[in-house]
Amino acid sequence: MNSILGYGFTMLGLTTSLAGVAAGSYALITKQHRLLRQVRQWTWLALIAAVGAFTVMQVALFQRDYTVSFVQSVGSPFTPPLYNFAALWSALEGSIILWTLVLAGYLVAVAVKFRQRVTDPLFGWALVVMYAVTAFFFGLMAGPTNPFVRAVVSADFQPRGPNPLLQNHVLVAFHPPMLYLGYVGFTVPFAFAIAALITGRVGEGWLVETRRWTVIAWGFLTFGIVLGAWWSYEVLGWGGYWAWDPVENASLLPWLTGTAYIHSVMVQERRGMLRVWNLSLLCSTFCLTILGTFLTRSGVVESVHAFSEGEVGTWLLAFFAVVATLSVGLIGWRGDRLRSPGAIDSPVSREAAFLANNVIFGALAFVVLLGTVFPLLAEAYDGTRLTIGRPYFDSLGRPIAFVMLFLMASAPVLPWRKASNELLSERLFWPAVLGVAAMVLAVALGGRGLYPVFTFGLGGFAAGAAGRQVVLAARRQGWRGFVGRTNGGMIVHLGVVLIAVAVAGSESYKTDRITELLPGESVTVAGHTFEYVNFDGNENDRRIHLFANIRIDDDEIYTPGRTIYRELGQPVTTPSVKPGFSEDLFLVLDEFSDDPEGPIRLRVIVRPLISWMWAGGILMALGTLLAVFPGSRRRGTEAVSAAVGRDVGGNRKGKREEGPSTPIPAGVASTEVAPNV
Amino acid sequence: MTASTPSSSGGAPSVVASSSGARTAADRKRLRRMLWPALFVSALFLLAVATLDTGGAETDGERVQRLSESFACPTCDGQSVAESNAAVAAQIRNFIRAEVSDGATDTEIRDALIVGYTSSVLLTPPSGGVSSLIWILPVLVLVGGSAGVGFVLTRPRSGSRDATEDDEALVARARASIDDGTVEGAS
Numbered sequence: 127m128n129s130i131l132g133y134g135f136t137m138l139g140l141t142t143s144l145a146g147v148a149a150g151s152y153a154l155i156t157k158q159h160r161l162l163r164q165v166r167q168w169t170w171l172a173l174i175a176a177v178g179a180f181t182v183m184q185v186a187l188f189q190r191d192y193t194v195s196f197v198q199s200v201g202s203p204f205t206p207p208l209y210n211f212a213a214l215w216s217a218l219e220g221s222i223i224l225w226t227l228v229l230a231g232y233l234v235a236v237a238v239k240f241r242q243r244v245t246d247p248l249f250g251w252a253l254v255v256m257y258a259v260t261a262f263f264f265g266l267m268a269g270p271t272n273p274f275v276r277a278v279v280s281a282d283f284q285p286r287g288p289n290p291l292l293q294n295h296v297l298v299a300f301h302p303p304m305l306y307l308g309y310v311g312f313t314v315p316f317a318f319a320i321a322a323l324i325t326g327r328v329g330e331g332w333l334v335e336t337r338r339w340t341v342i343a344w345g346f347l348t349f350g351i352v353l354g355a356w357w358s359y360e361v362l363g364w365g366g367y368w369a370w371d372p373v374e375n376a377s378l379l380p381w382l383t384g385t386a387y388i389h390s391v392m393v394q395e396r397r398g399m400l401r402v403w404n405l406s407l408l409c410s411t412f413c414l415t416i417l418g419t420f421l422t423r424s425g426v427v428e429s430v431h432a433f434s435e436g437e438v439g440t441w442l443l444a445f446f447a448v449v450a451t452l453s454v455g456l457i458g459w460r461g462d463r464l465r466s467p468g469a470i471d472s473p474v475s476r477e478a479a480f481l482a483n484n485v486i487f488g489a490l491a492f493v494v495l496l497g498t499v500f501p502l503l504a505e506a507y508d509g510t511r512l513t514i515g516r517p518y519f520d521s522l523g524r525p526i527a528f529v530m531l532f533l534m535a536s537a538p539v540l541p542w543r544k545a546s547n548e549l550l551s552e553r554l555f556w557p558a559v560l561g562v563a564a565m566v567l568a569v570a571l572g573g574r575g576l577y578p579v580f581t582f583g584l585g586g587f588a589a590g591a592a593g594r595q596v597v598l599a600a601r602r603q604g605w606r607g608f609v610g611r612t613n614g615g616m617i618v619h620l621g622v623v624l625i626a627v628a629v630a631g632s633e634s635y636k637t638d639r640i641t642e643l644l645p646g647e648s649v650t651v652a653g654h655t656f657e658y659v660n661f662d663g664n665e666n667d668r669r670i671h672l673f674a675n676i677r678i679d680d681d682e683i684y685t686p687g688r689t690i691y692r693e694l695g696q697p698v699t700t701p702s703v704k705p706g707f708s709e710d711l712f713l714v715l716d717e718f719s720d721d722p723e724g725p726i727r728l729r730v731i732v733r734p735l736i737s738w739m740w741a742g743g744i745l746m747a748l749g750t751l752l753a754v755f756p757g758s759r760r761r762g763t764e765a766v767s768a769a770v771g772r773d774v775g776g777n778r779k780g781k782r783e784e785g786p787s788t789p790i791p792a793g794v795a796s797t798e799v800a801p802n803v
Numbered sequence: 804m805t806a807s808t809p810s811s812s813g814g815a816p817s818v819v820a821s822s823s824g825a826r827t828a829a830d831r832k833r834l835r836r837m838l839w840p841a842l843f844v845s846a847l848f849l850l851a852v853a854t855l856d857t858g859g860a861e862t863d864g865e866r867v868q869r870l871s872e873s874f875a876c877p878t879c880d881g882q883s884v885a886e887s888n889a890a891v892a893a894q895i896r897n898f899i900r901a902e903v904s905d906g907a908t909d910t911e912i913r914d915a916l917i918v919g920y921t922s923s924v925l926l927t928p929p930s931g932g933v934s935s936l937i938w939i940l941p942v943l944v945l946v947g948g949s950a951g952v953g954f955v956l957t958r959p960r961s962g963s964r965d966a967t968e969d970d971e972a973l974v975a976r977a978r979a980s981i982d983d984g985t986v987e988g989a990s
Contacts, residue, residue, distance in 0.1 A: 364888060369881030473956050481955065485948035492944045500937050504928075512934060513875040515926030516883060522941055548832070555835050558842050565849040579853035583846060638868070638885065699888055716888055729888070 128191050132182040132274035139175030139226065140264035142168050146257030150250060159245045166244050166253065169230075169237040172260055176230035180223055183214055183273060192283065196220055196273035202287030202693050204668035209293035215302045216288035218423050218438065219273035224303065226263040228310040233260055236314055240335075248332060251321035252314075259313050262445055270438045287668075290691045290698045297357040301350060305377060308347025309415045312384060314339040316412035319405050323456035328463050330395055333404070337391070338754050341611070344384050345750030351377050352625075352743030363699035365638065365712045365731035367739065370519045375498040376418030379491055383411040386487035393477045396542060401464045402457060403484070409453035414495075416446045426502060472544040479537035486529050493522045524577060531584035531626060534619050535561070535591045557590025573635070581630035585623045592619040614753025621749055624742030631735030640716060642725045652732040654679050654711060661722040668692060671700070674715050674726050678704055686713035686728070709734040867900050870909065874899075874916060875926045883926055895920075 146168050153161035186194045187210055190201050200213045200220065214220040233256050240249045267273065292298050315336040322332040354377065355367040368374060387407040394400050420426070424439025457464070470477050497514045504510050539553035564586030568579050595616045600607030607613055637652040648657035659675040662685070673687025684702040691698070704711040710733045717727035861869070871885035876892040884895045895916065902912045916924050928934035 364882055364886045366882070366886055369886075371881040374881075470956050478952075478956060481952045485945070485952055488948055489941060489945045493941045496937055496940055500928075500934075504933055507933060510933075511921065511923040512928040513923045513926055514928060514937065515875055515881060517873055517927045518937065521927075551835055551839065552832070555838070558839075562842050562845050562849070565846060565853075569849050569852055574853050574857050576850060576854040580850060583849070714888060716893075 128182050128186040128189075128194050129274045129276040132179050132186070132194070133268075133272070135175045135178035135182060136264060136267045136272070136274065139172050139179065139230070140261060140268050142171040142175060143257045143261035143264055146172070147254055147261060150254040150257060154247055154250045154254065162250055163244050166237050166241070169234045169253070169257075172257075172264075173230040173234045175264070176223075176227040179267065179274075180214070180227045183220065183223055184211065187211070187213055190285070192279045192285065193277055194273070195275040195277040198277050198279070198283070199286070200288045202285040202668075204666075204693070205287045205293060206668075208296065208299055209288060212292065212299045212302075213288040215306075216292045216298075219267075219271045221302065221306075221423075222263060222266050222271045222438075223273060224306055225310060226260070226267060228303075228306045229256075229260050229263055229313060232310060232314055233257070236317075236339075247325045248318070248321050248327055248335075251324045252317040252332075255317035255320045256313060259317070266438065266441060270441050284693060286693045287691065290689065290694055290696060291361060293691075294689065294698065294700065295357060295361045297353055297360065301353040301357050303350075304346050304353055305350030308343050308345070308350050309377075309380065309418075311339065311343025311346055312380060312408075312411050312415060314343065315387075315408050319408045320452070320456065323405065323460050326460060326463055328401060328405070328460055330398065333391055333395055337395075337611075340384070340388055340391070341750060341754050344381075344388055345747060345754075347377070347381050347384065348750065349743060349747040351381060352740065352746070356740055356743070359736070360701070360703060363701040363714050365636075365701070365714070365729075365733065367736075370497065370514075370516055372498050373422045375494050376414075376422050378494055379414040379418055379498075380411045382487050382491040382494065383407050383414060386484045386491075387411060389480050389487075390484050393480045397470075397477055399470070399477070400481075402461075405457055405464070406453075407484075409449070409457075413446060413450050413453070414491075416442060416449060420446060421498065474540065474545045474550070476537060476540040476542045479533055479540050483530075483533050483537065486526055486533065490523065490526045490530075493519070493526070527626065528580065528584060531581070531588050531623075534588040534622065535584065538591045538595050538616060538619070553594070554591070557587050557594060560590035560593075561585075561587030575634050578630040578634040581626055585627045585630075589620055589623045592616040592623070596620075609752050609755040611753045614749045614751070614755070617749030617752055618746050619749075621742040621745030621747075624738045624745060628735045628737075628739035628742060632733040632739070635734045637732040638729070639731075640727060640729045642727050644725050645723060648677075649728070649730070651730045652709075654732065656713070656728065656730055658726060658728065659683065661718065661726070663687075672715075672718070673700070673702075674718065674728065676702070676713055676728065678711060684711075684713055686715040688715055688718075705737050707737060710736045863903050867896070867903050870899050870903070870912060871896050873926055874924050877920050877924060 146165055149161060150165045153165060183196065186197050187201055190197065190203055192198045192201065196217070196219045200216050201210070205213060215224045236256060237253065243249045287293065318332040318336045322328050354374070358369070359367040387404060390400050390407065391404055394404050420439060420442035424442060426439060470481070472478065497518055501512050501514055504512055535557055536554065539550070541549070561583045565579055565583040568582040573579055573582070596607065596613055599613045608617070639649070639651045641649045643649060643658040645658055645660050648655050655678070657677040659677050662675055663670065663672040665671065669692060670690045671687055673685040676684050676686065678684055682704070684704055686702040687700050689698045689700050699714060702713045712731040712733060714729040714731070715726060716729045719725060868885060872883045874884040874895060876882050876884050876887035876889050878889050878891050879887045884892045899912060902915070922929055928937065
């Protein structure tokens with residue numbers, strides 16, 4: 127029953143989105159506005175189909191309906207409700223359902239938001255592109271990753287439940303949906319970019335329309351990545367949060383190009399430059415989400431996350447090829463309209479800083495992509511198997527991160543067009559004092575090493591610049607000084623600084639000790655005592671949990687252990703963490719003997735400042751929220767450099783004059799200028 | 804002596820100004836100009852302390868840790884021998900510890916592990932051959948990108964462009980409509 131119903135919803139979704147593509151394109155080409163209005167309404171049908179498929183699968187998981195193939199692979203009578211709910215995205219087939227659901231949600235959101243503008247070809251084509259992407263994912267659900275395949279329940283069938291790593295931490299319920307909201311959210315600006323290319327309205331209109339969508343998607347992706355790092359830290363038991371694993375890299379790649387985009391887009395809005403570049407960045411971001419999904423879901427690289435294999439790889443790769451070719455082709459076709467009317471006046475200006483930002487983000491994205499796919503290419507080329515790991519990413523990533531922090535410190539204080547030395551000296555003074563103060567503090571507290579101390583210094587410098595902007599804005603505008611893109615963006619920067627400090631501190635000053643202990647014995651690591659009290663355990667229908675009671679500093683008991691899930695047999699290390707403001711104490715039960723009186727091997731990792739990373743992630747999410755709040759100005763160009771009391775009106779007028787031959791951006795046209803001709 | 808003259812002459816008026824109680828913007832400007840070099844010097848000094856004052860030569864334990872961080876755990880993904888809890892990682896750690904206390908060099912340990920676990924045990928691919936591309940390509944991209952930005956920065960301004968036929972037609976239409984009096988407020 128569930129199989130048929132689920133498949134029915136899938137087919138409804140597939141038919142609707144294919145019809146949306148066909149009828150939408152036809153209506154746009156023949157200018158049939160009534161049909162276009164109907165096509166817009168159909169988005170609801172696609173959403174109903176996606177919600178239907180999602181619900182049917184949840185019901186099947188809840189009922190433990192093993193006649194549905196997906197439930198057979200991830201369902202089990204013993205999985206607690208929360209993890210049973212999250213089991214939907216614990217394997218490939220189900221995660222495509224989640225992807226489709228999020229995509230259909232965005233489809234309807236776009237249709238609702240732009241309901242007044244149905245007959246605008248820019249919106250119409252964006253809708254068609256979104257329908258096409260939705261059709262692809264419904265197509266996956268209907269064919270290669272069909273989760274609703276009817277399965278025979280054989281007599282010796284043993285339900286296994288989701289991967290044990292995916293059923294012992296609550297973050298499993300939040301990290302994937304957040305990540306997907308981000309990943310999939312980039313479809314919206316991508317669709318508008320393609321629409322802008324198709325309609326030839328490649329000016330700034332589509333950018334302004336999708337600005338907030340992009341920032342929201344970026345915020346979800348950021349938060350999703352940080353939650354993933356947190357999950358990795360709490361669950362995987364190796365004391366780290368980022369392994370440069372292909373799946374992690376796959377989420378980082380679109381984040382890097384997306385971050386580059388939300389910076390360089392400001393140059394285009396303000397100065398009308400970088401059109402080709404922005405379109406390329408956006409298309410790359412979307413392509414990289416597809417490529418990332420291919421890398422991680424096709425089984426092409428083995429990794430802790432790659433739980434699946436199948437023909438889906440071919441489909442994803444084909445889709446990637448189509449999207450990439452289409453993007454490049456369209457950009458080439460519209461090349462003549464994409465020439466920017468403006469130019470950069472000085473290398474010491476905000477637009478030049480944004481350009482440098484883009485080079486740096488692009489270079490880092492390239493390093494991450496190369497490090498991820500090079501082992502595959504080398505193996506395909508001459509069969510060599512090689513590994514590219516942390517030392518490679520660290521040695522190239524560190525200098526890049528330093529430049530990023532430096533740009534974060536200097537770019538926000540730079541005015542547009544040109545800055546004088548005197549101005550820089552004034553605006554950068556207090557940030558620089560803060561940077562030096564941070565280094566003094568670090569060295570005084572015993573911090574040594576070039577990399578961490580330099581990071582703290584640059585971090586203080588960048589935090590000073592961001593703080594300066596927020597303080598000035600708050601002094602001028604009150605609570606409004608905290609909202610809007612610029613001010614919210616500065617709060618995001620503060621979050622980034624916290625994360626940079628956390629990475630430098632926790633990597634450079636960690637202590638990692640493995641010791642053998644008998645009951646009653648204790649060990650001192652980095653000034654903390656760890657007493658092995660006794661061995662303990664408990665069990666239920668689902669799992670056996672064995673753990674050691676460790677008393678930290680004669681106070682609380684912590685319980686690093688190992689969990690064996692009955693249906694899977696495979697033991698999972700369950701670390702125990704004592705978090706703290708200045709350092710975390712991370713305990714892993716490495717080895718134990720069958721005799722409860724025997725020795726255990728305990729691994730103790732002391733990591734300073736790691737909780738700053740989660741705080742930084744939360745601050746970045748908060749900053750994003752503030753950034754999408756309407757600032758002092760709702761439409762048109764934000765006066766990003768208004769802080770120095772420049773003639774804002776004059777600037778805006780100047781901008782208009784720079785692009786005489788461009789079509790007037792749609793967003794601006796609707797409020798300020800009557801559409802001409 | 805002569806070198807210090809400009810700074811002392813630059814500093815003197817600000818002392819006078821601050822003693823009179825009111826600091827002008829010009830004084831602050833001068834003060835900043837004096838303090839910037841001080842900030843630079845202290846930053847460099849702190850970095851030098853942080854780099855050089857690292858407590859002598861590497862101990863055996865630090866060496867084991869450093870080496871363990873450079874080898875991949877063969878059964879895990881992404882994790883180094885130092886990070887992993889897997890049994891084989893513990894074996895390799897013990898091997899490294901034994902070799903280090905026997906006085907083996909880094910290269911000897913590395914070669915022995917490559918023999919045992921193939922070169923995929925290295926977290927950074929061996930240099931030379933195809934894999935040197937992973938170092939060359941990023942540098943090329945960075946240089947190319949910077950050159951691109953440099954080009955954009957030095958490009959002559961394309962301020963004036965010839966009007967296209969479309970532009971001419973647009974202007975002609977606008978003129979015509981003004982002459983017709985169909986546009987409000989036109990004179």
